Amino acid sequence: xxxxxxxxxxLGVVSADRIRHDMTARLDVEGAELTVAVGxxxxxxxxxxxxxxxxxxxxxxxxxxxxxEGVDVSYVRIDExxxxxxxxxxxxxxxxxxxxxxxxxxxxxxxxxxxxxxxxIQSARILHVTGITPALSGYAWSAVxxxxxxARDAGVLVSVDVNHRPHLWESVEEARQALSELAVSADILFxxxxxxxxxxxxxxxxxxLVVTRGAKGASATVDGLRxxxxxxxxxxxxxxxxxxxxxxxxxxxxxxxxxxxxxxKRGISLAAFAVASPSxxxxxxxxAELPP
Numbered sequence: 001x002x003x004x005x006x007x008x009x010x011l012g013v014v015s016a017d018r019i020r021h022d023m024t025a026r027l028d029v030e031g032a033e034l035t036v037a038v039g040x041x042x043x044x045x046x047x048x049x050x051x052x053x054x055x056x057x058x059x060x061x062x063x064x065x066x067x068x069e070g071v072d073v074s075y076v077r078i079d080e081x082x083x084x085x086x087x088x089x090x091x092x093x094x095x096x097x098x099x100x101x102x103x104x105x106x107x108x109x110x111x112x113x114x115x116x117x118x119x120x121i122q123s124a125r126i127l128h129v130t131g132i133t134p135a136l137s138g139y140a141w142s143a144v145x146x147x148x149x150x151a152r153d154a155g156v157l158v159s160v161d162v163n164h165r166p167h168l169w170e171s172v173e174e175a176r177q178a179l180s181e182l183a184v185s186a187d188i189l190f191x192x193x194x195x196x197x198x199x200x201x202x203x204x205x206x207x208x209l210v211v212t213r214g215a216k217g218a219s220a221t222v223d224g225l226r227x228x229x230x231x232x233x234x235x236x237x238x239x240x241x242x243x244x245x246x247x248x249x250x251x252x253x254x255x256x257x258x259x260x261x262x263x264x265k266r267g268i269s270l271a272a273f274a275v276a277s278p279s280x281x282x283x284x285x286x287x288a289e290l291p292p
Contacts, residue, residue, distance in 0.1 A: 002072060003255055004040055005124040007050035007116070007147060008033030008133045009108030009140075011101075012058035012086040015278070019090055029062045030087075030280045031108075032130045032163055032244045038281040039248025039270055041070045043290070045255060048072040048120060054107040058084035069281075077115050079107035101167065109136040113146045121147055122154035126251060130161040131179045135168035141178070148185045160186035161247055162195040172198075188254075190247055208260075210267075212246055218268060220250075222260045229264040232272035245274035245284060266290070 008031050016025040037049040049071050053059035055078060062084070066073050085103030103109060111133065121127055127147060134141040151158050162179055169175035176198045183189055183202040190210045191199060203209060212218045217230040249270030253263035269291055270284060277283025 002046045002048040002120065002124050004037075004045060004047045004126045004128055004251060005050070005121050005147075006033040006037055006047070006128040007111065007143065008130060009085065009103070009106070009111070009136060010034050010051055010053060010059075010062040011103065011106075011108070012061075012084050013089060014086065015089045015091070017091050019088060026278065028279050028282075029058060029065055032132055032161065033128065034062070034066070035244030035274075035281045035284075036128055036248045036251070037066065037071045038069045039245055039284045040252055042284050043248070043252045043287045045252060046072070048075065048124070050075045050077075050111075050115065050117070052077045052079045052082075052107045052109075052111045052115065054078075054082055054084045055080050056084055058086070059107060065281075075115075075117050075120060077111070079110055082107040082110055085109070103136070106136075109140055111136075111143045112139040113142045116143055116147050116150070118150050121150045122156060124151075124156055125255065126157045126159050127151035128159040128161070128247070128251065129182070130163040131175075131182055132163045132165055132168065134178060134182060135165060135175075144182070148182070152185060157187045158185055159188045159190070159247070159251060161190040161243060162192070162199055163243065164195050164198055188251075190243070190250070192243070210250060210264075212243065212271075218246070218264050220260045220264050225260075227261045227264060229261065229268055232268050242271045242274050242280075244280060246271040248284070 010031040013028040013030050014025050016022040037047045040047040085106035087101045089099045134144045180199045180202045183199040188208040189206045193213045209221045219228045246267040250263045250267035253266040273285050
């Protein structure tokens with residue numbers, strides 16, 4: 001039986017210093033939920049990832065990666081008429097990068113309510129969703145909310161990562177309304193310090209609020225008690241995807257029955273592994289590699 005069920009979009013990623021000049025580039029696949037799934041699987045947790053993937057080479061690569069990491073992809077839908085979305089990421093100054101997304105009409109954006117398996121979600125311990133997938137299309141929005149309703153009706157813990165991506169929304173107000181509507185359904189809500197203002201209307205009823213603050217560490221407020229931890233000292237290669245890694249660590253510790261302070265420590269640990277790698281998921285640790 002799966003412990004964590006998650007659903008979302010997978011993207012192809014092309015990374016280079018400067019596309020117009022470079023003769024070579026780095027190719028990867030990524031997605032916030034994909035990173036969470038891989039992070040949990042490497043720590044020994046049964047996890048299921050749902051998405052729509054194309055029959056193109058990037059879609060095949062996505063499934064190859066997930067299967068290779070031990071993630072259950074038995075509910076994935078194969079889309080024969082839509083391509084995999086792509087993001088082109090160019091490094092500019094230091095750790096700063098410039099990203100251009102090509103995802104309109106992608107296979108991932110076509111995830112729909114009919115793709116969501118009720119029994120699989122209702123038998124999981126945790127459903128994890130992000131604010132990225134509902135922004136992709138009306139179909140994807142409905143799929144996420146349907147999954148959340150199934151989980152809540154069955155008493156499954158709902159984990160929500162705000163994951164505000166401004167380029168996916170028409171306006172800040174649209175994002176605020178949609179993300180707050182999603183956040184209010186959370187048993188555990190993950191947000192960055194900057195994202196709190198977007199979902200402030202939903203915060204009062206959240207049983208477990210986890211806030212990440214970059215180099216300043218993270219905090220968790222559980223049943224009215226706040227716990228804090230510092231960021232891990234690490235040489236960062238790429239901060240992209242650090243949020244998904246942190247969530248994977250935190251949820252892993254929650255599943256293991258650890259104290260909130262220890263949940264934060266494991267989240268920070270996985271985030272450090274992620275930023276020290278050029279990939280959002282390839283550098284994530286196994287359980288044997290976790291610090292004591």
